[in-house]
Amino acid sequence: MIDPADLDHCREAIREGSYSFHAASKLLPASVRDPALALYAFCRLADDEVDFGEHKPAAVLDLRDRLDLAYAGTPRNAPADRAFAAIIEEFDMPRALPEALLEGLAWDGIERRYATLSEVRSYSARVAAAVGAMMCVLMRVRDEHALSRACDLGVAMQLTNIARDVGEDARAGRLYLPTEWLDEIGLDEDAFFADPRPTPQIRSMVKRLLAEANRLYHRSEPGIRRLPLASRPGIFAARHCYDAIGRKLARRGYDSISQRVCTTGRHKMGLLGLSVMRAAWVSVMPESAVVYAKPLPEVAFLVDAAAHPDPRPIVRGEGILSVFRQLEARDRAEQEAERLTRATA
Template sequence: MTDAGGYDAQALHGFAHDSIAKGSKSFALASRLFDRVTRERVWLLYAWCRAADDLTDGQDHGGAMVPGHDAAAAIGRIRALTGRAYAKEVTGDPAFDALGLLLTDVAIPRAIIDDIIAGFELDADDWRPRSEADLLRYCYHVAGAVGVAMALVMGIDPGDETMLDRASDLGISFQLANIARDIAEDAAADRCYLPVEWMVELDIPPGQHMHPAFRPRLSVMAKWLSEMAADYEASARWGARKLGPRSRWAVLAAAGIYGDIAREVRARGDHAWDHRAASSLFAKLGWVARAGWSVLRRPPQRRISRDGLWTRPRHDGAAT
């Protein structure tokens, strides 16, 4: 059975649910806190993001990379199928049809989705940041822009640039935590998202940051990443006050769960990469409870400034 747009909504919602359940236990748990309609829309967006990320890297839900994968061809496929989704064409690929179905209900400017695809393209080009600004630009494209799209799914006015900045901050905080946690895994895959200027400042030779002799200096960079993540998380938490209760609950829970990753990496110091940092189920449920309690209280009134934080690009008049 199909809806007015020609999509099998029931099948696509099921596919999207399975995608987030397999791809991210943390996001899957936090998404349960949304109301049903928002939750299903969030799942549809996640399914597209997950599939596009996997296509870029030649993976299945973040698993092992396929040797000899043609990343450039994958980016071409992502752009082509995404274009068809925006043209309201059924593609036959459930992840891209999930995006098409979402677009029948939510107006996400194509420029925002293109910003996300630009992040996949950076990975496909084996791009590496030279400066801290480069790092933050990358974090925006791979996660901050997703935060903007998520805010639109949650009903934020596309013209509310201030709120969309805060949504971008949440994604950036998540990605900074990911980078701090995954330094060793990225190095094993011949990737590095630590700015070259940081390496020079700490006198770490190119490509040698995982050498045991440089572990104390590497932990300094992890501390910097964790502190940056905390700043962006604080900004996003203040912005969440404008969301509806259920969406605020989900966002604050996710912020706490992911924030714990950065905090754990920082707390471990030189041993941060002995095993992968993760939040326990007990800790995650604790954040769900704390976020729920905060929603019942009066939202914080003291404004958290964005002064000094990186600001996302503007897309005035972007077509949908």
Template structure:
């Protein structure tokens, strides 16, 4: 199996909403985005699937060495071999790829976030940076597009946090800021026990409002000059915003279930957004 095929299989297996716009890209950009997404999945899986923190830390160290090998070394993993080709085509900064690993390492060190400022750093590393790298692959002429891409990445991560509250709690992690739980009168024990209280719904309504503000900020930053090149991100945004709408319509019942959009609906949103952009 070639490195590109390995990454494509990794993307296909994820069935993520994030990948819906990939198939609308030309082959070099699709392969580069597959490599970036496969890398994110590999390092995220280290944290989620390795139950010994010391072992997970060692594996992240190994991935950092692999990423550093993109600068004149010899990468060995199929994902980093694919990233080497992507970097050659699109000049992807190694330091930004390494910063994603820094974000994953935060999951080994923190299970709670005292406030949004601390959470924002995590979102920057695991999602904002991915937005920046994606923008490089899609292409742009106005550097303000990078500000748009970063803000959109944060919006995606905030949506993921809302969707995955229950799943994350079962792994022992709560990404909702602790000071906001206190402000809305939400007890950690209710989240861990999957109790949907009126206080929890109010807290999640606030989280959704913040996510929508980040989407609005991102769209306001996107220069018209680069709108067509950045269509894949707009496709992802249409799907993620629809997912957020569905979660809110269901009353934020995210503690004991996970909301999905059917593949046909995602495909329709992708095509509609692509043609309109």
């Protein structure tokens, strides 16, 4: 399905860019691991271009064009794009899922802020839960309860990422903490960017994010039982590798500004062993009623898209089209500024 050379390129991209996923992927069967590596490479490279590129608007607009080409069956001549196009064809990947990811990255491109925890969950739904739903598609799972729990896991993992990166994001002028939390303590966003400190109030916000993540980690677990037997250890591994970051952050007093928390290779190996045991345990235990919990309101559209794929071509909504217009305006402004700089140099 995927050209071996393209797959090797994707594997290297993930090995260098996502240690936790690379570790967890070792426990997935090859039939899921290989397309998952290709999927994560496409998503991760796109995310990195937006996060760390000099021209965020241009990076998002470029991703929009790459997605259009992949779904037209004429991907850009690059390993990750060719591999992603192969996944679309083989697994009938609902376009609404990568479109959701694109929308989340577009929000990054316009440096959108989030007033409430619900809005942070909406962002997390797009940049992480959408990937969880796509992973279910790669396992050929379209059960709405399994999809709901997979989306819980995706949101939990993204909240963990946000909690871990508060300091790093602030120093880069990014903010994913709910702005109403800052308002509650009278902290101005620009003042926080100018001098991010691990104050008791900021640590309390990190703790609140991790508490929500922990709730969703536990809510996600019953869904793993509904996945193919061979895939369960790998998904448990992803759950435990990310959760371990939050636990280590808690042991350090929820300070994610003074240093960036990460887990060691030895710790990850222990978590892989734990994941194998938990996968065996969940297979023989009675199914929890939690599996039937309604999806988070913020992810319901993802569950519906994956469980009931619409064969009609997707029509981008006014919301994302408005974001694209903002990005295009920013991109033109950046290009004009560069032109003037060169002209006056």
